[in-house]
Amino acid sequence: MEQQILSVSQINAYIQSLMDQDGLLTGLAVRGEISNYKVYPSGHHYFTLKDEGGALKCVMFRGSAVKLKFRPENGMQVIAMGRITVYPRDGAYQLYCTAMALDGVGDLYAAFEQLKKKLSAQGLFAPEHKKPLPPYPGTIGIITSSAGAALHDMLRILRKRYPLTRVRLLPVRVQGAEAPREIAAAIAYADHYKLADLLIVGRGGGSIEDLWAFNDEQVARAIYHCSIPVISAVGHEPDFTISDFVADLRAATPSNAAELAVPDQDALRQTLDSATSAMASALWRQIQAARNHLKLLSDSPAMKSPEAYLEQRQKALAYLQARLVAAQEKGLSVAKQRFYTQAAKLEAMSPLKVLLRGYAMVQDDSQQVVRSVSQVKENDRISISVSDGTIQAVVTAAQEGTTYESGKHDL
Structure with missing residues (x-):
C-alpha cells in the first residue's frame, strides 16, 4: 500500500481536530504553579503552569482575562480552566484558559472532574442523545430564581425577539444546599406535565461555589431524562x-x-x-402569461370571424373527406385487380384444366x-x-415402356 504523504499544515490540522474532539481535553481544570507570566499590549496573557513533573504552556485571551477576580503572579498555585488544543503555526499544544481561580477551591474542582468523568463514561454527554430545539416554541419554561437579574434579562429578550411565545416560570433556589433538589424537581415536574416546548435552566454569574448546584449529579440526571429539550444557561461565557x-444546548449566558x-x-x-414578494411576483407572471394567451386567442381568425373560420374549416374537412373516399376507391380497385390476376394464375395451374385437355389421373x-406401372x-x-x-377399373395387365417416342406424338 502506498504511503500517504502529508504536509506539516495537514498534520497540525489533523492533530488539532483530534484534540478538539477529545472530551477529556475540553472543559477541563488544571492545577499548577504560574511561571513566566506575561501580559502583552494586545491584552492577551501568556504563562506556564508547572508542577514537579512537568510544564504546560497556557494562553488567556483578553476577553477572558478581564473577568479575572485576582491578579495572577509568578509562583501562585491556581486552577486554570479551559481546553487543550494545537496552535497550528507552531505545532505546539497549549491550554486555552477561559477562567482561573486560586487553588483554595481545589477540592471542588476535583469533585467536578470526578463527576464529569463518571457521567461521560455513562453516556450522559453523548451527542446522539441531544434533542433538537423547536424552531417556534409556543411555551418556554424558565427554571431559575425569580429574584435574579438573569430572569429579567431573558424575559426582556424573549419579548423583543418573539412575543408570540408564552413564558412559564418555575422559580427555584439556584444556590445553597437545597438548590440541586429544587432544580431537579422543577425539571421533572415540567417534563411530567409537559408544561413547555423548551426549558431554559440556569442563573447569572458567580463564583464556583455559587454555581455549584449546576454541578450536582441529580440535576444532571434530571436534564438527561427530560423529554423536553433543555438549554443550560449558567453564569458567564467562561463558566462551565x-x-x-x-443539556441539549449550552448557552454562554442566560x-x-x-x-x-x-x-x-x-x-x-x-x-x-420576501416570501410574500416572491409569491406576488409569481402570481403577476401567471396573470401576464394568461393575458398574453388570451390576446393570442382573441386575435385568432376563429375569434375575429367565427362564421368565416367555420366555413373554411368545413371546406377543408370536405376536401379531406373527398380525398379519403378517392383513396379508398383507388385502393379497392388496385386490390380487385391484384385478386383477379392471382385467381387467373391459380386457375391456370388447376388440375381440372389439365383434365379438360384429355388427360386423366389414376389412383x-x-x-x-399412380405415376408408374410398377405401382x-x-x-x-x-x-x-x-x-x-371418375372411372372404376381393374388392371388386366401392366407393361413397362414409353407410351410415345420423342418427336412422334403431339400433345
Whole structure:
C-alpha cells in the first residue's frame, strides 16, 4: 500500500481536530504553579503552569482575562480552566484558559472532574442523545430564581425577539444546599406535565461555589431524562458546569439562551416579506402569461370571424373527406385487380384444366396417385379421374415402356 504523504499544515490540522474532539481535553481544570507570566499590549496573557513533573504552556485571551477576580503572579498555585488544543503555526499544544481561580477551591474542582468523568463514561454527554430545539416554541419554561437579574434579562429578550411565545416560570433556589433538589424537581415536574416546548435552566454569574448546584449529579440526571429539550444557561461565557455538558444546548449566558431559544421576529418579518414578494411576483407572471394567451386567442381568425373560420374549416374537412373516399376507391380497385390476376394464375395451374385437355389421373385403392406401372399389378382396382367424373377399373395387365417416342406424338 502506498504511503500517504502529508504536509506539516495537514498534520497540525489533523492533530488539532483530534484534540478538539477529545472530551477529556475540553472543559477541563488544571492545577499548577504560574511561571513566566506575561501580559502583552494586545491584552492577551501568556504563562506556564508547572508542577514537579512537568510544564504546560497556557494562553488567556483578553476577553477572558478581564473577568479575572485576582491578579495572577509568578509562583501562585491556581486552577486554570479551559481546553487543550494545537496552535497550528507552531505545532505546539497549549491550554486555552477561559477562567482561573486560586487553588483554595481545589477540592471542588476535583469533585467536578470526578463527576464529569463518571457521567461521560455513562453516556450522559453523548451527542446522539441531544434533542433538537423547536424552531417556534409556543411555551418556554424558565427554571431559575425569580429574584435574579438573569430572569429579567431573558424575559426582556424573549419579548423583543418573539412575543408570540408564552413564558412559564418555575422559580427555584439556584444556590445553597437545597438548590440541586429544587432544580431537579422543577425539571421533572415540567417534563411530567409537559408544561413547555423548551426549558431554559440556569442563573447569572458567580463564583464556583455559587454555581455549584449546576454541578450536582441529580440535576444532571434530571436534564438527561427530560423529554423536553433543555438549554443550560449558567453564569458567564467562561463558566462551565456539568449541566452544560448534559443539556441539549449550552448557552454562554442566560441572555444568550433567550436568543437561542426563539427566532428573531424582525428576521421572520423579513423572511415573510420576501416570501410574500416572491409569491406576488409569481402570481403577476401567471396573470401576464394568461393575458398574453388570451390576446393570442382573441386575435385568432376563429375569434375575429367565427362564421368565416367555420366555413373554411368545413371546406377543408370536405376536401379531406373527398380525398379519403378517392383513396379508398383507388385502393379497392388496385386490390380487385391484384385478386383477379392471382385467381387467373391459380386457375391456370388447376388440375381440372389439365383434365379438360384429355388427360386423366389414376389412383390406386389407397388413393395414391399412380405415376408408374410398377405401382400396380394385374387385378388391382384403380380409379381414373377425368374432367367430368371418375372411372372404376381393374388392371388386366401392366407393361413397362414409353407410351410415345420423342418427336412422334403431339400433345
